[in-house]
Amino acid sequence: MAQTRPPLRVRLLNDYELVVEGLRSMLQPYSDRVDVVEVDAGGTGTREADVTLYDTFGQVQADQDEIDEVVADPSAGAVAIYTWNTQERLVATALEKGCRGYLDKSLSAAELVDALERVGAGEVVVPVSQDGPGNDPPTAGAWPGQREGLSAREAEMIALITQGYTNAEIAARSYITVNSLKSYIRSAYRKMGVERRSQAVRWGLEHGMLPPGDASE
Numbered sequence: 001m002a003q004t005r006p007p008l009r010v011r012l013l014n015d016y017e018l019v020v021e022g023l024r025s026m027l028q029p030y031s032d033r034v035d036v037v038e039v040d041a042g043g044t045g046t047r048e049a050d051v052t053l054y055d056t057f058g059q060v061q062a063d064q065d066e067i068d069e070v071v072a073d074p075s076a077g078a079v080a081i082y083t084w085n086t087q088e089r090l091v092a093t094a095l096e097k098g099c100r101g102y103l104d105k106s107l108s109a110a111e112l113v114d115a116l117e118r119v120g121a122g123e124v125v126v127p128v129s130q131d132g133p134g135n136d137p138p139t140a141g142a143w144p145g146q147r148e149g150l151s152a153r154e155a156e157m158i159a160l161i162t163q164g165y166t167n168a169e170i171a172a173r174s175y176i177t178v179n180s181l182k183s184y185i186r187s188a189y190r191k192m193g194v195e196r197r198s199q200a201v202r203w204g205l206e207h208g209m210l211p212p213g214d215a216s217e
Contacts, residue, residue, distance in 0.1 A: 012055070017143075032115045071099060091127065104127045162209040
């Protein structure tokens with residue numbers, strides 16, 4: 001008689017509650033294969049997981065020290081980065097730091113579950129294509145500003161503006177050119193009905209673009 005494998009224990013990690021709750025909803029139809037043991041928004045995980053999925057929305061990329069802390073957490077299990085920044089340098093850095101997966105946000109829910117299971121089984125899973133950002137692919141899940149019409153990428157740019165980063169800092173942090181950033185900002189501003197950065201920051205504060213515990217004003 002075949003033995004049934006227990007569901008993979010997964011921790012979802014991001015500072016934005018809406019983002020991790022969106023991921024939980026995305027994975028819920030696969031609860032027989034994936035057990036979300038913790039939704040970690042703005043805090044430190046406490047429950048043991050087989051895989052921790054780190055969503056980079058509004059967060060640092062895999063080349064920063066925060067990832068080292070996640071990888072070093074003995075309760076995190078294998079760590080997989082969930083992002084649309086699939087540049088070869090970032091993928092290589094993530095693997096050097098000990099991450100076991102680097103997963104593209106264009107994956108469908110079924111593809112994401114399959115990738116998580118492979119990471120949990122000990123495989124190293126990376127994007128088939130490691131190109132830089134181009135046109136935004138469809139992104140599953142949820143994010144602040146989604147109901148107001150912002151794409152996931154536009155919302156992240158506004159989240160970083162709300163956190164107080166300059167355009168140069170946001171471009172470097174997001175691995176995009178300043179011109180690409182300005183294009184995202186212009187598109188987002190039209191949807192938000194604002195014209196100036198100060199108005200965008202106020203809009204961001206009113207629409208959940210600031211993660212818990214951030215003191216930015």
